[in-house]
Amino acid sequence: MNSCRWEAVVIGCSAGGLEVLCKILPELPADFPWSVVVVSHTTADSTGLLAEVLRGCCRLPVADARDKAEVLHSAIHVAPAGYHLLIEKNKRFALTVDAKVCNSRPSIDVLFESAAEAFADRLVGVLLTGANEDGCRGMMAIKAEGGVTIAQCPATAFVDTMPQSAIKAGAVDHVLAPTAILGHLLRLAGGG
Amino acid sequence: MKDSEIDDIGVDLFVEALYRRHGYDFRNYAKASLKRRVRELARSFGFDHISDMIPRLLHDLDFMEQVVPKLSVPVTEMFRDPAVFFALRRQVLPILASYPRINIWQAGCATGEEVYSLAILLKEEGLYDRARIYATDINDQALSKAEDGVFSLHNLKDFSVNYLKAGGQRSLSDYYHAAYGHARMDQSLKENMVFARHNLASDGIFCEVNMIICRNVLIYFDRILQNKVLKLFLDSLVRQGFLCLGHRETLQFSDVSQEFITVDEDHRLYRKTLRSVGEP
Numbered sequence: 211m212n213s214c215r216w217e218a219v220v221i222g223c224s225a226g227g228l229e230v231l232c233k234i235l236p237e238l239p240a241d242f243p244w245s246v247v248v249v250s251h252t253t254a255d256s257t258g259l260l261a262e263v264l265r266g267c268c269r270l271p272v273a274d275a276r277d278k279a280e281v282l283h284s285a286i287h288v289a290p291a292g293y294h295l296l297i298e299k300n301k302r303f304a305l306t307v308d309a310k311v312c313n314s315r316p317s318i319d320v321l322f323e324s325a326a327e328a329f330a331d332r333l334v335g336v337l338l339t340g341a342n343e344d345g346c347r348g349m350m351a352i353k354a355e356g357g358v359t360i361a362q363c364p365a366t367a368f369v370d371t372m373p374q375s376a377i378k379a380g381a382v383d384h385v386l387a388p389t390a391i392l393g394h395l396l397r398l399a400g401g402g
Numbered sequence: 403m404k405d406s407e408i409d410d411i412g413v414d415l416f417v418e419a420l421y422r423r424h425g426y427d428f429r430n431y432a433k434a435s436l437k438r439r440v441r442e443l444a445r446s447f448g449f450d451h452i453s454d455m456i457p458r459l460l461h462d463l464d465f466m467e468q469v470v471p472k473l474s475v476p477v478t479e480m481f482r483d484p485a486v487f488f489a490l491r492r493q494v495l496p497i498l499a500s501y502p503r504i505n506i507w508q509a510g511c512a513t514g515e516e517v518y519s520l521a522i523l524l525k526e527e528g529l530y531d532r533a534r535i536y537a538t539d540i541n542d543q544a545l546s547k548a549e550d551g552v553f554s555l556h557n558l559k560d561f562s563v564n565y566l567k568a569g570g571q572r573s574l575s576d577y578y579h580a581a582y583g584h585a586r587m588d589q590s591l592k593e594n595m596v597f598a599r600h601n602l603a604s605d606g607i608f609c610e611v612n613m614i615i616c617r618n619v620l621i622y623f624d625r626i627l628q629n630k631v632l633k634l635f636l637d638s639l640v641r642q643g644f645l646c647l648g649h650r651e652t653l654q655f656s657d658v659s660q661e662f663i664t665v666d667e668d669h670r671l672y673r674k675t676l677r678s679v680g681e682p
Contacts, residue, residue, distance in 0.1 A: 276650070277621045277650055277651065278625060278628075278655075290650060292649075293621075293650060294435070296432075296434040296435055296438075297434065298432065298433055298434045299433065299434070304432045304434050304435055304621070305621045305650050306432075306435045306621060306622065307477050307618045307621075308435065308438070308439070308475050308477065309475055309477055320438070323438075324434045324438070326406075327406045327434075328434075355404070355406070
């Protein structure tokens with residue numbers, strides 16, 4: 211697979227998110243060219259759990275995002291529990307324990323806003339099911355920098371507050387069900 | 403030019419002004435999160451642009467006093483990552499017990515929750531009487547809160563679970579007095595604590611210690627400053643002294659990795675080698 215334009219996709223989710231992630235991420239082929247970065251609202255106790263689950267079912271390599279480590283292509287990076295995850299302009303990860311945003315750490319907004327500045331119009335943002343408004347500002351930032359934004363269709367969401375708030379804010383380009391999100395990502399990555 | 407790029411210039415100028423006017427050196431902080439905090443700072447004062455803060459920073463001392471506390475947002479807990487405190491109790495304190503005096507440096511102590519955690523640990527292992535904890539931070543407001551040792555009672559309830567997971571032998575409530583929604587830490591815990599302002603980015607060695615605890619501070623620095631601070635730690639430790647970093651920080655890939663042996667990588671416990679070239 212080859213992509214001339216897109217470089218990375220950031221995915222944010224909360225309540226009910228694991229199920230949706232498991233519909234999308236295992237279907238990405240081993241030569242999927244982008245960097246994939248996932249933030250899920252998890253409790254501090256479940257350190258490493260999400261990465262472990264995904265590792266068991268994905269063809270792309272899966273790892274917890276490490277501070278100062280490079281954002282790798284053709285790999286899935288997961289935000290570690292208890293830390294905000296950011297992407298620096300030099301395409302390296304940064305972690306902080308700054309105050310919670312939208313009552314969450316890791317926060318989707320924090321990742322998306324920093325990723326928007328790092329990748330500009332080469333970024334795709336995906337916001338899935340969840341019970342608060344985290345991710346809304348992040349989706350607006352991605353759009354403002356020229357990236358493309360996708361929200362899970364509220365009717366298919368376990369809790370629709372999260373995609374709904376981004377849609378209402380006018381921050382979403384495409385509203386899609388999980389399988390259609392997968393199809394859209396594959397099409398973009400294939401240059402279609 | 404995009405707004406976000408103009409903000410980058412604003413952050414650089416702001417940081418330069420803060421350094422040259424007041425000596426606080428944020429120049430080697432990790433950029434993405436620093437930018438987030440500087441933007442938040444501007445918003446909290448009602449400024450439209452980061453650059454609007456620069457005249458105030460240069461000419462208004464009252465403004466300046468509010469800046470550093472807001473830039474170094476202290477978020478800390480008692481016995482955060484309890485397994486680390488359990489590991490300290492089992493793997494490190496028994497070795498420190500062989501020293502007549504135990505000096506510990508808690509670098510970047512913020513509001514002090516970890517300093518009190520450490521004091522409790524030392525007390526329960528019978529070592530506090532010959533210990534001294536030097537607790538430092540760049541944030542004066544946080545330091546004075548640490549020195550007061552008064553925490554929200556609501557938080558203490560969460561901390562008491564961590565305390566037990568850390569191998570606590572009593573109840574955390576034995577160590578504080580609750581009143582009006584607050585918890586005042588026991589006076590005896592403060593006896594061997596010394597609080598001081600120290601700036602890791604610009605200040606040098608100020609004591610020789612048997613152990614340094616510095617958790618979730620290095621992640622805020624870029625690689626250059628991380629290595630500079632790790633060298634400072636190396637030089638501040640006695641031979642075979644211990645270093646404890648945050649759960650997502652590591653000595654791997656750092657300039658000083660050869661000067662330490664790994665005691666427990668899972669809990670980020672390291673020990674300065676016997677023949678390390680570092681001073682003293």
